Amino acid sequence: METGKENKIIKSESAANEKASTRRGFLKLSLLAGGVALAGAEVTRMLAGPKTSNGEKIKLLSKDGKLVEVDSANVHAVVVDSTAGTNIRQGVPGKKFVRVIDLARCSNERACIEGCQKQHNLLPPIEWIKVKKMQDVEMESPYWFPQMCYHCDNPPCTKVCPVDATFKRSDGLVQTDNSRCIGCKFCMAACPYSARSFNFGRPEQTAYFEKHKDDPGICPTSKPENYGTVSKCDGCPDDMAKGILPACVRKCPNGVIFYGDENEDTVSNGDEIFQLSALLTERAGYRQFDTLGTKPRTYYLPPVKRNFPFQEAKEKHNTQE
Amino acid sequence: MQEKYSKMESDLLQPIRKISLAGKIWIGFLIIACLCGLYAYYLQESRSKYETIALRDYTMWGVYISTFVFYVALSLVGALMSAILKLINFEWYRPLARIAQIISVSAIIMAGLCIDSAMGRPDRLYYLLLHGRLQSPIVWDVIVVVTYIAASCLLLFIPMLPEMAICRDRLTEKPAWMRWMYNKLSFGWKGAPEQWKIVKRSVHILAVMVVPLGVSIHTVTAWLFATTLRPEWDSTNFGPYFVSGAFLLGCAAMIVAVYMIRKFYHYEKYLTVKHFDRMGKMLVLLGLCYTYFNVNEYLVPSYKMSGLHANHLLDLFVGESAAMYWMVAVFGFIIPGTLPMFKAMRKPLPLTIIATTVVIAAWFKRYLIVIPGLSHTFLPIQDVPESWTHYTPSLIEMTIVGATFAALLLIVTLFSRLFPIISIWEVAEGEGVNLSRINKHIKSKMV
Numbered sequence: 209m210e211t212g213k214e215n216k217i218i219k220s221e222s223a224a225n226e227k228a229s230t231r232r233g234f235l236k237l238s239l240l241a242g243g244v245a246l247a248g249a250e251v252t253r254m255l256a257g258p259k260t261s262n263g264e265k266i267k268l269l270s271k272d273g274k275l276v277e278v279d280s281a282n283v284h285a286v287v288v289d290s291t292a293g294t295n296i297r298q299g300v301p302g303k304k305f306v307r308v309i310d311l312a313r314c315s316n317e318r319a320c321i322e323g324c325q326k327q328h329n330l331l332p333p334i335e336w337i338k339v340k341k342m343q344d345v346e347m348e349s350p351y352w353f354p355q356m357c358y359h360c361d362n363p364p365c366t367k368v369c370p371v372d373a374t375f376k377r378s379d380g381l382v383q384t385d386n387s388r389c390i391g392c393k394f395c396m397a398a399c400p401y402s403a404r405s406f407n408f409g410r411p412e413q414t415a416y417f418e419k420h421k422d423d424p425g426i427c428p429t430s431k432p433e434n435y436g437t438v439s440k441c442d443g444c445p446d447d448m449a450k451g452i453l454p455a456c457v458r459k460c461p462n463g464v465i466f467y468g469d470e471n472e473d474t475v476s477n478g479d480e481i482f483q484l485s486a487l488l489t490e491r492a493g494y495r496q497f498d499t500l501g502t503k504p505r506t507y508y509l510p511p512v513k514r515n516f517p518f519q520e521a522k523e524k525h526n527t528q529e
Numbered sequence: 530m531q532e533k534y535s536k537m538e539s540d541l542l543q544p545i546r547k548i549s550l551a552g553k554i555w556i557g558f559l560i561i562a563c564l565c566g567l568y569a570y571y572l573q574e575s576r577s578k579y580e581t582i583a584l585r586d587y588t589m590w591g592v593y594i595s596t597f598v599f600y601v602a603l604s605l606v607g608a609l610m611s612a613i614l615k616l617i618n619f620e621w622y623r624p625l626a627r628i629a630q631i632i633s634v635s636a637i638i639m640a641g642l643c644i645d646s647a648m649g650r651p652d653r654l655y656y657l658l659l660h661g662r663l664q665s666p667i668v669w670d671v672i673v674v675v676t677y678i679a680a681s682c683l684l685l686f687i688p689m690l691p692e693m694a695i696c697r698d699r700l701t702e703k704p705a706w707m708r709w710m711y712n713k714l715s716f717g718w719k720g721a722p723e724q725w726k727i728v729k730r731s732v733h734i735l736a737v738m739v740v741p742l743g744v745s746i747h748t749v750t751a752w753l754f755a756t757t758l759r760p761e762w763d764s765t766n767f768g769p770y771f772v773s774g775a776f777l778l779g780c781a782a783m784i785v786a787v788y789m790i791r792k793f794y795h796y797e798k799y800l801t802v803k804h805f806d807r808m809g810k811m812l813v814l815l816g817l818c819y820t821y822f823n824v825n826e827y828l829v830p831s832y833k834m835s836g837l838h839a840n841h842l843l844d845l846f847v848g849e850s851a852a853m854y855w856m857v858a859v860f861g862f863i864i865p866g867t868l869p870m871f872k873a874m875r876k877p878l879p880l881t882i883i884a885t886t887v888v889i890a891a892w893f894k895r896y897l898i899v900i901p902g903l904s905h906t907f908l909p910i911q912d913v914p915e916s917w918t919h920y921t922p923s924l925i926e927m928t929i930v931g932a933t934f935a936a937l938l939l940i941v942t943l944f945s946r947l948f949p950i951i952s953i954w955e956v957a958e959g960e961g962v963n964l965s966r967i968n969k970h971i972k973s974k975m976v
Binding site: 333334335338339340341342355364367368369370371372373388389390391392393394396397398400401402404405406407408409410411413414435436437438496497500502524525526527528529 | 577578579580582584585586587589590647648649650651653654656657659660661662664665666667668671753754756757758759903906907908909910911912913914915916917
């Protein structure tokens with residue numbers, strides 16, 4: 209996980225926090241491989257050792273945060289698929305990626321936007337993740353609303369694509385294959401969240417893509433540089449396959465965005481780990497425009513008991529054509 | 530009777546025999562307009578689209594798509610004026626059928642060109658065949674459009690078979706290539722009773738086919754919008770609403786076309802005042818139908834004024850798009866639905882003026898359906914440059930769209946200069962000429 213982050217995070221009262229440091233190791237391993245992870249130096253020896261029952265018990269952390277004992281013979285090393293994340297059409301095995309955004313923590317620092325743009329070689333005004341000022345009711349205080357592709361479970365965009373250029377993967381991510389896209393933009397019309405962006409070949413952007421195409425940071429599976437095609441937040445599958453959290457999560461100074469795996473029932477912002485189901489229950493998690501039936505894989509925690517009072521943006525962004 | 534037929538034949542072949550200077554200038558003008566469009570298309574495809582066209586991430590569909598919808602609507606004129614009238618035994622269809630059919634075929638070609646211009650990667654068009662997936666409404670559209678164009682071409686061509694033989698035998702002064710073409714296209718037409726039977730039977734079957742196909746293509750085109758979750762398009766009314774608008778546009782376009790052909794080819798005898806009177810009545814009926822669907826489409830959601838629809842509806846009624854919206858309402862369906870109720874308004878000139886405004890309003894109507902809605906998204910549009918929030922078509926886009934109109938007129942004009950634009954045998958049959966006489970006529974020339 210990313211280190212050196214300022215410890216601005218105000219700890220939640222969730223019980224899960226007490227074991228934060230243990231869980232961090234747990235999450236890192238589990239993100240890497242999927243399945244159950246072990247704690248302590250014992251683990252390596254156990255994994256390498258014989259597979260016959262020897263009566264030896266080892267301690268494991270269960271999905272709901274309980275310490276349990278299992279016979280070491282029943283523990284198997286998880287095979288890491290080294291090709292995972294390199295093929296746009298293939299999901300990372302065993303994963304069901306999910307995202308939680310804590311609206312009580314966002315102060316519109318825009319670090320997620322810049323991080324994402326750097327990660328994918330995007331220049332403003334293209335933003336795969338946006339931060340919008342929202343105000344649902346006049347009497348309520350406005351709040352900042354980070355928003356990107358929600359990787360819906362009933363995605364309207366993939367239904368309408370005539371050539372299977374955008375599709376749902378086994379790991380829950382909705383991806384676009386830019387070598388297949390014919391640029392009809394039907395998916396953009398179909399997405400009610402306006403999450404998709406089109407490469408119209410803005411000269412500065414094209415030159416930037418060319419200049420930085422070999423940068424180490426970029427996610428190689430998505431190819432927004434493909435002229436005349438649609439792209440959007442790809443959920444950073446290359447990083448996730450390696451156990452690295454997406455750029456928007458890593459760069460956020462306030463720990464607003466959590467990323468994780470629904471199969472493991474955990475999400476993390478790099479500093480904290482929560483049990484997904486508990487977090488959503490306790491904090492009344494919701495999905496944007498759930499009534500549309502799109503079943504987003506992105507949950508919001510309502511902007512209550514905020515860490516910051518709402519402040520208007522100091523400057524206008526993306527004013528340049 | 531024989532004399533009457535000969536006069537008719539010679540009248541209807543006249544535009545092919547001689548092209549006046551004005552006719553040549555007209556063709557030259559259309560060719561230049563098409564070349565401008567080709568050049569604009571070259572510029573669009575060879576340079577950055579961010580600079581050549583005004584589309585951005587929010588308004589990602591612009592005039593190309595709205596004009597595409599316009600052309601698909603226009604292409605229903607064949608189903609209406611040649612097939613439906615024929616099937617319900619409205620005898621006055623006879624001189625109109627071919628005019629409607631050629632407009633129909635060229636409109637659908639132009640619809641295809643609009644789609645090609647709208648695509649980000651036209652070089653990958655064949656992916657639709659390679660990777661096409663049946664659940665996408667685009668693939669449905671491709672399937673019905675291709676079927677409709679095939680049926681329409683046949684419905685245009687099969688009734689022309691006897692006339693190709695007439696052209697072959699009559700237009701002996703024409704250059705060799707034209708006579709060769711007529712000869713080939715006549716497919717050895719001899720006018721045998723068996724051949725007449727096959728022609729009539731095929732035309733009848735095709736006329737029956739083309740009506741549901743026409744309704745399908747425009748319904749599927751409506752579904753391209755109605756299958757999305759966008760509030761302004763989220764309507765169960767969309768299919769019939771589009772189809773009724775298409776029939777209205779078809780009728781209006783037909784009035785304009787008939788007026789022009791009548792005037793320039795001096796066809797007053799064939800395209801009569803009576804035709805205008807009837808098309809005028811038809812315009813009223815279709816105008817009222819379209820008004821009805823518009824009331825359903827806009828009045829019912831505006832009664833509720835739900836949060837999702839309010840943005841879009843208020844923009845149309847009192848906002849930025851209001852001027853265009855109300856102009857379209859008045860000229861697009863209120864006037865055609867009422868004015869031609871009066872006999873004086875069904876005379877050729879007044880009716881043509883009304884019909885012209887209907888055609889123009891119909892183009893803006895499609896613009897209003899496609900574009901303003903796109904800028905009223907569910908989530909607010911923030912932090913974007915000015916050009917991302919307001920779409921105004923660029924010069925290149927408008928040149929290409931203009932060129933497709935020129936190309937449509939060019940196809941219709943050239944067709945009328947190569948083939949009889951009014952079906953000789955169908956009119957003759959309507960006038961009581963025995964078809965066997967036409968047979969004899971051809972045969973005598975063949976000997």
